[in-house]
Amino acid sequence: MPPAQIFAxxxxxxxxxxxxxxxxxxxxxxxxxxxxxxxxPTLAAALKLVAEAERLDGAILDVNLRGELSYPVADALRARSVPFVFLTGYDRSTISASYPNVPVCEKPFNLTRIAEVMFG
Structure with a gap:
């Protein structure tokens, strides 16, 4: 299914x-x-959006946000049962072992791949 149908x-x-x-x-x-x-762009801004958003159907998280890791955002999304992917320029082995089942997509951004692993 094309990303336009998956993300619509x-x-x-x-x-x-x-x-x-x-x-x-x-x-x-x-x-x-x-x-x-x-x-x-920051961990604090992301946590605020998660807390304030009435509706979230999915999320794309850069792992490293200017030296801060986005894991607290991942935890907040998990608490809301929101599917998410980590997007990173690093290897999967750099992701915390606390997230073994979270899809990891490598940069550069590939919308089709993200759609497949998040909603596939």
């Missing part, structure tokens, strides 16, 4: 600390019909 109407939290990358990712998600929540 879904509220997707985007957590990314690089402004240019975040804009590109947000544009791709919006093109696919998603309602982008964020993007959040």
């Amino acid at each position: 109407g879904r509220h997707i939290l985007l957590v990314e600390d690089d402004f240019v990358i975040a804009l590109d990712q947000a544009a791709s998600l919006a093109e696919a019909g998603a309602r982008v929540v964020g993007p959040a």
Whole structure:
């Protein structure tokens, strides 16, 4: 199924600390019909969005946010039963063992791959 059908109407939290990358990712998600929540460039901003968002259907988390790890956001999403993926430029082995079943997608951003692993 194409990303446009998978993301259509879904509220997707985007957590990314690089402004240019975040804009590109947000544009791709919006093109696919998603309602982008964020993007959040910091751990604090992401946690605030998770706490305040009435609806979240999924999330894309950059693992390293300017030296802070996004694991507290992952935990908050788990508590709400929101599916998410980690997006990173690093190898899977760098992800905490606390998240063995969370999909990891490598940068650069691949919307089709993210759709498959998050909602597949």
